[in-house]
Amino acid sequence: MKLWATIAWLAFLFSVPLWMGDLYVLHILIITGIFIIAAMSLNLLLGYTGQLSLGHVAFFGIGAYTSSLMSLGFEVHLLPNWLVKLEPKPVWLGMLTGIALAGACGWVIGKVSFKVRGAYFVIVSVSFAEVVRLVALNWVELTQGPMALNNIPVLRLGVPGWFEFAFLRKPANYYLVLVAAILSYVLIRRLVSSRAGRAMIALRENEPLATSVGVDVTRYLVLATMIAAAMAGAAGALYAHYVRIVDPDVFLFIYTVTMVIMVVAGGKGTLAGPIVGGLIFGLLPEVLRAAAIKPEVQWVVYGVLMILVVYFLPEGIVPAVRNWWQGRARREAAEPPAGRPAAEAAR
Amino acid sequence: MNARAGIELAVDALTIRFGGLTAVDGATFEVRTGEVLSLIGPNGAGKTTAFNAITGFIELTGGHIAYRGQRLDGLKPNQIAALGVVRTFQKTSVFTGRSVHDNVAIGLHLRSRQTPLAILLGLPSVAREEKELAKEASQILRFVGLEARAGQPASSLPYGELRLLEVAVALAAQPKLLLLDEPVSGMNPVETDSFMKLLAQIRGQGITVLLVEHDMKMVMGVSDRIVCLNHGRVIATGSPAEIQRNPEVVRAYLGERYARAHG
């Protein structure tokens, strides 16, 4: 995108809370923004590196739970006579820990994924997410299980004693998520246009050739998974301190599916893909709800849409639009406006 | 194993078995620094298998391989590439979805030193290095004659140019020893001639070349020495003239008519 277009688009995004009076719409935008961050991270793994990771929601949830638990504090018996206690910590510290822990899990999964490729890795990743969900559901002492973690504090930034800003209201959270999303985009973009990004793409396109010129497969799989996991963890942490309730449902497979649809339909392996996909599939449920359509129908629509996209726009919406645009420009450049004389003659 | 002066690659009693099949059976040969050595032999003689073993794509059943004294067997392909041993593939192998320029840029992977942290932080050294890499990629494309195709997708290239791109990608990895697996197969005589000139230039850069080829005109034209394999064993080693006269080779491979015509 050209520079002026980018600036205009950003200016528009930053202006939204100033004129959007409907707080519900802001809420939808915030949630969509969080999902877009998660989708961008999945795109790094699924789109650029070509890893069929279907357990991505695990990193999201780990980020959410870690950050919440750190900021709420907890008491848990790791062994019958060994009590581990943590006092509540500032939210920003919780968030950073959540990101770090999610990234660490990504490191582990990345190492595993080298041994177990293709369809088997799909299953491992799904199983991993399910195990984490079951842990969250059953380790009630730590996570409150289905009763959920409540009253999660909001992010507060500032200098203690001097001033402090609490991200309590929707406009504040909108800006927080927007800045986080822009940061995520910049990081991903830097990565994929660098030697590391080229290595990841090379792994996806032609692994033997990539290794023959020196690309270390394990290293870049692990790197991609780690960064994707950390970013998803960040999205999860943002989510936790915005909605302020976190329960094991955050690990449901259906959320991974949502992210996958966003990436695939938007255009995997493109920078704009997850954003476009995220906007469409983040806002679509609201449009359908406004039309008084039951949530089940919405999911049926999602499922059918996914199938149709895979059949007719296999690379996703962004590449399809790009190709169409380029094709049109090429056609117009090739053909002089020869139709005019004929049209005039016909008059 | 100590490096003997002037020996680039030492293959010692190389044996490779798959299931019940012995693809390479105690093959021993060496590649001298600066030379162009060709591996010839009928189909199934074990040439590509040997290549795969040398570059770490398959495991050896027995024997050793050493590059300038350093053991290669047991190393992963990317580690072997980092030592300076780079190969091309028998079946055309490029990054089809990427542009010609990007293909070479990927090949320059080992050249670059940017760390992930520096990349994420967007340090100016990263941007500087990217510019240098772009220049190098253009240079390499000019060297093989593909600079006009830089922006085009690799998939749009005609066959002959695809094979040139393969060589460009391999060259980007800065090989000291370049292994070319049937580089001119499928090329017409004009393209083959062109490639022979390119090979001379590669050699002029000080790169040692190990070549697998069936095109006898090319083999006889570019090689300093030739090693002939049959049924996984080395049956002859020597200069092109010696190989042509060697009765074993003639019988196994070259055919009576060629020998009579050129002997």
Added chain:
Amino acid sequence: MDQLLQHGLNALILGGTYALLGIGLTLIFGIMRVVNFTHGELYSFGAYMMYACVMLAGANFFVALVLAVVLGIFLGAAIELVLLRRLRGADIDTTMLVMIGAWIALQNTEQLAWSGVAKSIDNPFPATPLVLGPVSVSWNRLFVFVVALALIVGAYALINRTRLGKAMRATFQDRDTAALMGVEIGYVHTATFAIGSGLAAAAGALLGPVFVVYPTMGDLASLKAFAIVILGGLGSIPGATIGGFILAFMEELGAGYISSGFRDGMGFLLIILILLVKPTGLFAQKERIG
């Protein structure tokens, strides 16, 4: 000790139906290389068809069972013909995504049709369980076990003694050569998907009356089926059978002696452990090519 025996017996019975799920998926995953996310939906489809026939249409229990399986076979064939045919030769991501889309669509259609309330299905067996010394088993479950065993034997016979089975085995080993030898790959694929789906539907139809029927019951079934396939090795019917029983035993023992909440987690832990240690599964066939 008595508890252990009871757990063992429960596991044996559960294992039979798990084996059906596993065999169905190992055939589909193995022969067609499709990550079949709809497998669980066929399982719940079978259960819902039982419900519809027995509770709504008042049909005979055994007739309903047969009908449910037959309908499952048809649904499987339909999915293959409508969705997968055109994707022949596409990479595994593409088919996987289509299967996910189909899974979502199917599950929510089921939710719309039947609502989320769990349904129970009456069975014609005596209510008092059969007591065999220290253990007891309900007649319903015994019936399930017997039918499951029969179907397992039937599947084994189909694969190893019929022409279709031979064609399926050939396609599994080396698709291209099989095609060159005159095997109708399209027909084999449709048949494989149909049979695999039929087995899943059978498992659902058998277990529906034992437990309750609800729209998301297929999800766990799907994941367990994958666990069994990985445990037993891709394409191996004996492996899937043994894998089914192993999973059932681990679940029963885990639920009985560790925590009932982790029952379902057993399967996933198994998957992860096995894939880390021996990625090809416990009973992988060595002749696997391609």
